[in-house]
Amino acid sequence: MTTQEVLDVTHKLTGADDLSPASLDADMKALEDLMLSAVASDVSILRDASHHILEAGGKRIRPRMVLLTYLAAGGRNAEKTVPVAAAVELVHTASVVHDDINDHGVTRRGRPSVNSIWGRTFALLTGDFLFTKVYELMAPFADLNIILAEATVALVEGETLQAAAVKENNLSRQVYYDIIARKTAALFKAGAKLGALMADAPQEQVEALGRYGFNVGLAFQIIDDILDLLGDERTLGKTTGLDAAQGKGIGSIVDPDAGDPMVTIRNKVMNGDAIAEGRRQAATLVQAALAELHVLPESPYRALLAELARSTIERDR
Numbered sequence: 001m002t003t004q005e006v007l008d009v010t011h012k013l014t015g016a017d018d019l020s021p022a023s024l025d026a027d028m029k030a031l032e033d034l035m036l037s038a039v040a041s042d043v044s045i046l047r048d049a050s051h052h053i054l055e056a057g058g059k060r061i062r063p064r065m066v067l068l069t070y071l072a073a074g075g076r077n078a079e080k081t082v083p084v085a086a087a088v089e090l091v092h093t094a095s096v097v098h099d100d101i102n103d104h105g106v107t108r109r110g111r112p113s114v115n116s117i118w119g120r121t122f123a124l125l126t127g128d129f130l131f132t133k134v135y136e137l138m139a140p141f142a143d144l145n146i147i148l149a150e151a152t153v154a155l156v157e158g159e160t161l162q163a164a165a166v167k168e169n170n171l172s173r174q175v176y177y178d179i180i181a182r183k184t185a186a187l188f189k190a191g192a193k194l195g196a197l198m199a200d201a202p203q204e205q206v207e208a209l210g211r212y213g214f215n216v217g218l219a220f221q222i223i224d225d226i227l228d229l230l231g232d233e234r235t236l237g238k239t240t241g242l243d244a245a246q247g248k249g250i251g252s253i254v255d256p257d258a259g260d261p262m263v264t265i266r267n268k269v270m271n272g273d274a275i276a277e278g279r280r281q282a283a284t285l286v287q288a289a290l291a292e293l294h295v296l297p298e299s300p301y302r303a304l305l306a307e308l309a310r311s312t313i314e315r316d317r
Contacts, residue, residue: 024067024304027082031063034086038133049114049126053093056109061220062187063089065308066195069209072293072301075199084144084198087137088191091152094130095159095183097123102163144194151190158183180221181214188217208295212305215289219282220312226278227317282313 032054039050063085070081099105100113101123107113115123131152138145162179165171192213196206289309296302 024064027067028060028064031060031082031086031089034082034137035090038086038090038137039130041129045118045122046126046129049118049122050130052111052117053097053108053114053126056111058089058093058109060089061308061312062092062191065188065213065216065305066191068301068305068308069192069195069213070199071195072296072299072305073196073199073201073205073209075195080141081195081198083137084141084148084194085191087134087148088187088194090130090134090137091148091155091187094127094134095155097127097130099159101127102159144197147190147193147197151186154182154186155184158186177218180218184221184224185214185217188220189214192216205295208292212289212292212309215285215292216309216312219285219289219309222278222282222285223313223315226275226282227315230275279313286310286313 035054036051039047039054041047041050066085066088067081075081096108097114100108101115101120105113106116113123114126118126134148134152138148158179158181161175162183165175165179189210190213193206193210196209201209286309290306293302293305296305
């Protein structure tokens, strides 16, 4: 898609120039349609695999954060918001396709993973394809590309640190938080800042919303790791237990001196210590995120941002 095609499709999908809480679902639907349009290709494997993972849905918390921070900071023009929100979600979607290759995951979002259907090679290429489609969506947005690029670099760094920590068996608490700060929280932070910047918010609000997104991202990943230990595939919609078995999750950081991550999981998680501690940490992070919202004027959008933050620790999937 060319830059003009991105803008034309977005305008056709959104229709109106103003957003409201009542129209947020419609705007999210426009985002879904734009992502499917963006991954059009005459190479059928890339198109079909991309549609497979996108049509499976997902929480869409990252693009929703872009839209809500934009609105909460006074923005109204959906035409320039939806492509950026879609780009943020495509970055995340590409990362989970690659994640399932690394983790040998066979289920994602309640469906067979891309690699379980098309194989590792085509899954790798599909993830690459989704990443490169982000360039087209972000082409009209000049310096905003820098923010998203920094988050994407951090994401890859986090995944690399995670793989190295597992290989070297040195997943300490400090390493764990460095990993999730990069691989998860950085993209949340970028999404929140992008929304604020598109609304021409003052720098104080941009930075506060960046901190909001970062803390929500940390809390989100901690809860995700807890659910990976406790959940079943039917509830979570993805292959569970892989992070725990590979020494990646929160269960492996409660006792930094434990040699075998599975020993830590058996000795700590089964009596609830790791779960309780992780939930306390996530709740503290959400409170820190909520405190950052006071820089914004009261509005329905600020309330929805608060609700979004709380939902990260109140979920079961």
